[in-house]
Structures are given as structure tokens and as C-alpha cells.
Amino acid sequence: MLPFALKVVWFTLSLSSIPACWIVLTVFARAIGSYWGPMLYCIFATMLQGIFCLGMIYNMNPLEMPPLFCKAQTFIIYYAANSATGVCAAFTLATTRTVLWPTSVIPSASSTLVWRNSYYLPIVVFPLGALAVAVPVLLSLHAIQPTDDLHCDATHPIWGRFLGYAGISMILTIPCFFMSAVAAHRVFRVHSMQRNLFKFTVSQPRSLSAERAANTTAVASPPSSPKPAVHPKLFPEDDFADDEDCDVVVTSRNHMPHVDEMTDAAATLPVDDTSFPRPHVLSPSLSSPSPSPIPETSRWSKLRIGGRQSSNTPIVNTTASLPISGRSRQSSPRYMGQSQSLAPAIWRLILFQMAFFIIQFLAALSTIIDVATHRAQPTPFGTQHIALVLVGWGPSIVFGHLPAVRRKLVFWRRQDSSVNG
Known part of the structure; x- marks a missing residue:
């Protein structure tokens, strides 16, 4: 028994x-x-x-x-x-x-x-x-x-x-x-691919800074009108969520969420506005952009999808394979925790x-x-x-x-x- x-x-x-x-x-x-x-x-x-x-x-x-x-x-x-x-x-x-x-x-x-x-x-x-x-x-x-x-x-x-x-x-x-x-x-x-892509985007600012320095040395830039500084505080969360014609480029973290936000310390890094080159037209109040010898538009291609401007970055479309996000406005930071x-x-x-x-x-x-x-x-x-x-x-x-x-x-x-x- x-x-x-x-x-x-x-x-x-x-x-x-x-x-x-x-x-x-x-x-x-x-x-x-x-x-x-x-x-x-x-x-x-x-x-x-x-x-x-x-x-x-x-x-x-x-x-x-x-x-x-x-x-x-x-x-x-x-x-x-x-x-x-x-x-x-x-x-x-x-x-x-x-x-x-x-x-x-x-x-x-x-x-x-x-x-x-x-x-x-x-x-x-x-x-x-x-x-x-x-x-x-x-x-x-x-x-x-x-x-x-x-x-x-x-x-x-x-x-x-x-x-x-x-x-x-x-x-x-x-x-x-x-x-x-x-x-x-x-x-x-897919998780492994996303980690590799995120590491690539983290190392992107350093290579872009070196490229800007090389271009500045090779070509002397004429004086131009001062450009308005961009700071995340100038664009609140609600502005990203509601403005359909906003031309400010959002970093690719919105396109590439992590699989485990708690175990991956990189998922908690703040979004730095210097991670990617900025377009010259940042405010609708500016009638025309200042001339610049560096053809920034060659590195950026705008693709309008449903009335919204998004950066066409060379990122493999792997997030569609996982149920990462259920929101239609991906540029709103308040949905990042859910995604x-x-x-x-x-x-x-x-x-x-x-x-x-x-x-x-x-x-x-x-x-x-x-x-x-x-x-x-x-x-x-x-x-x-x-x-x-x-x-x-x-x-x-x-x-x-x-x-x-x-x-x-x-x-x-x-x-x-x-x-x-």
C-alpha cells in the first residue's frame, strides 16, 4: 500500500x-x-x-x-x-x-x-x-x-x-x-535576426558621424541659415499619435521591438534623436530648406503609406512574423510597452x-x-x-x-x- x-x-x-x-x-x-x-x-x-x-x-x-x-x-x-x-x-x-x-x-x-x-x-x-x-x-x-x-x-x-x-x-x-x-x-x-538588426542600428550613429566628418573635410560647406534644433520634448507623444502629416523621421525601434524587454537591457535604452540623419525640412514654418553640399536625400527615401511619411530603411521585414503590435499608429511611444x-x-x-x-x-x-x-x-x-x-x-x-x-x-x-x- x-x-x-x-x-x-x-x-x-x-x-x-x-x-x-x-x-x-x-x-x-x-x-x-x-x-x-x-x-x-x-x-x-x-x-x-x-x-x-x-x-x-x-x-x-x-x-x-x-x-x-x-x-x-x-x-x-x-x-x-x-x-x-x-x-x-x-x-x-x-x-x-x-x-x-x-x-x-x-x-x-x-x-x-x-x-x-x-x-x-x-x-x-x-x-x-x-x-x-x-x-x-x-x-x-x-x-x-x-x-x-x-x-x-x-x-x-x-x-x-x-x-x-x-x-x-x-x-x-x-x-x-x-x-x-x-x-x-x-x-x-526571428528573435536572433531582430537582435542582430538592433545591434546594427545601435552602431549606426558612430559610422554616420565618421561619414559626416569625412564629407566635411572633403567639401567646404558654405554658410547657411541656422537650422532649428530638434529635441524629443518639442514633439509630445500625442503629436506623434494624432498628426498624420508629420515629417519628423521616427527611429526604427518602432519597426523592430524586442522579444524580451526585461532580460534584454538594450530594450530599455532611450531613443536618441541623433541615431539617424535628419531631413532638412523639420518645421512647416520654413518656406525652403537651406542649401547644403551633402546630399542627405540620397541616404533617405520617403515612402508615403496611407498619408504618413516613413523612412525607408534597409530593415528585413521580420516583425510581421510575430504578433508584436496591435496599434496602427506605431510612432506613439505610449504603445511601446504593449508591443x-x-x-x-x-x-x-x-x-x-x-x-x-x-x-x-x-x-x-x-x-x-x-x-x-x-x-x-x-x-x-x-x-x-x-x-x-x-x-x-x-x-x-x-x-x-x-x-x-x-x-x-x-x-x-x-x-x-x-x-x-
Whole structure:
């Protein structure tokens, strides 16, 4: 018999994972602006952990559980596990569509994870169909028999578990795992390209300064009228957001947000107005630009898109492959925090998908070994019990370190910093 201390530990881990899952996924849903996926996962995870914890009424000993409760616990575990798999499969379809087949419009997180009617298939149809197959087969075989375990399950024959979490869920798990792996590889490659491009733009001012010095030495510049100085304070945030005819060139950081704003110190660098050469016409009050021997217009090409002037810099269009920004006015600095925190959210979501599908493989491992070795009784404590706890604690492990989520969770630190400031 399994020691009661082990049952108490597993009961505590399972029960405490319920509030942790709700807190983290609620904050995560608020950060990305999409609630259906995180909330559905919380519901099915609560159902899974809750029916498991109810076994403590009978000391988590299936031999003491009534037959009706034993059957109900088995089928609810199967349904909740398959439903959680369906939610992760819907996540996979959403993120893979955005990463591998991006559209011309850069989507936001809420648009990336917007509800689609096609998600009814993995979330509703699949678990109900699997349950409709498992119930009559297992009841007709009288497969649900109490043995030494932490919860009731199909035991005679052991392969009856393949109709639940250990087998039929692989219909979604296997293809979605490979889709998530391909999407993760794509995100990692785009992330590397963006880092290289950002390093190139950081080193740009030094090379441009050397070029200006060389041109000044080669060609003597005649005196010209003084040019108005440009300073970021002269152009407030609202002016960038509302003025459709503004000719001030915005640096390419708006076109190239970082994947992780908290771990990359370069993402917090202030925007320097000397990073790129300025056009001569900076104010509509100037009737004509002053003559200059340096053909600055040869280094700058204006492209009007939808009535807005933007610099045509040689930057690879990689940001369209990730849901970086959901705003149409990219020159407004007040949206930069949202755009920079969006890519790590998608990255963590892909990691969570892959982790969940690995947990699914872990849940099936003990059953596969028991069937392959022709055991008469299933393993009392198997990998499915470890997978059960990981389903509840997985969101906290993966999303708890996301900057947008961590700032909300450690709210007392913000209060202390505001008081000290």
C-alpha cells in the first residue's frame, strides 16, 4: 500500500495548484487581452485537480471508495484531461497560424488568440467524443476496479486507460507538439535576426558621424541659415499619435521591438534623436530648406503609406512574423510597452504548449510500460501522478516569470518603491 504521507503530499500539491493556476492565468489573460483560452484551461484544470482531491474523503484509497464514486472519478479525470488537451491544441492552432503564416497586418495578442468557431472541434467535440467511446467500452468490460493507487482508474484490463488520458489524447498531442516545435524554431530564428538588426542600428550613429566628418573635410560647406534644433520634448507623444502629416523621421525601434524587454537591457535604452540623419525640412514654418553640399536625400527615401511619411530603411521585414503590435499608429511611444511585452507572451505560450504535450507523454508512460510488460496490476505510483500535479502548476512555472505577469504578482514591491520614491 502507498504510504499515507505520500497521499497527503500529493493532495496538498494538487489542491494548492488550483488557486495558483487561476491567479497566474487571470493576470496573463489580462496582459494579452484574451480570456477564453486561459479561463477554459483554469476550468478544466480545476475539474481535474478537484475530483482528484475529493478522493481524500476516502483517504485516497480506491479500495474504500464506493463504486459509483470510483466510476465518476475515472470518467471526470478522462474528460478533464482531454478537454485541457483540446484547449492547448486550440492555442497551438492560433499561435502556429500567426507565426508560420503571418498576414500583411501585424496582429495583436487579442487578435492572435481571438475565438474561432473551429476551436469547438478540439475543445468540445473531441473530449465528448472520446468520453462517448470510453464510457460504454469500460463499463461493458468492468474495467474500473479498485487497486492500490491514489485515485480510481481502469485497471482490468490496463489498456483501458488508452481510452482516456494515456492514449486517445495523443490524437491531438502528437501533431500539436510538432507544430509547436516548428513555431518555436521560427520564433527563435526571428528573435536572433531582430537582435542582430538592433545591434546594427545601435552602431549606426558612430559610422554616420565618421561619414559626416569625412564629407566635411572633403567639401567646404558654405554658410547657411541656422537650422532649428530638434529635441524629443518639442514633439509630445500625442503629436506623434494624432498628426498624420508629420515629417519628423521616427527611429526604427518602432519597426523592430524586442522579444524580451526585461532580460534584454538594450530594450530599455532611450531613443536618441541623433541615431539617424535628419531631413532638412523639420518645421512647416520654413518656406525652403537651406542649401547644403551633402546630399542627405540620397541616404533617405520617403515612402508615403496611407498619408504618413516613413523612412525607408534597409530593415528585413521580420516583425510581421510575430504578433508584436496591435496599434496602427506605431510612432506613439505610449504603445511601446504593449508591443514589447507581446512577443514574450507568445513565446511563453508556445513553450507552455510544448511543455503540456510533454506532460501528456509523461502521463501515458507508466501505462505503456505496464501494458508492454504484461503486468497483472498497474503501477501504484506512476508517471501519471506526476503529470497530474504538473498540469496544475504548469502555468505558474511558465507564465509566472513573464515580466507583465510578474509585475502584477509582486504588487507589494511596486508599493514599496512608490513610497520610497
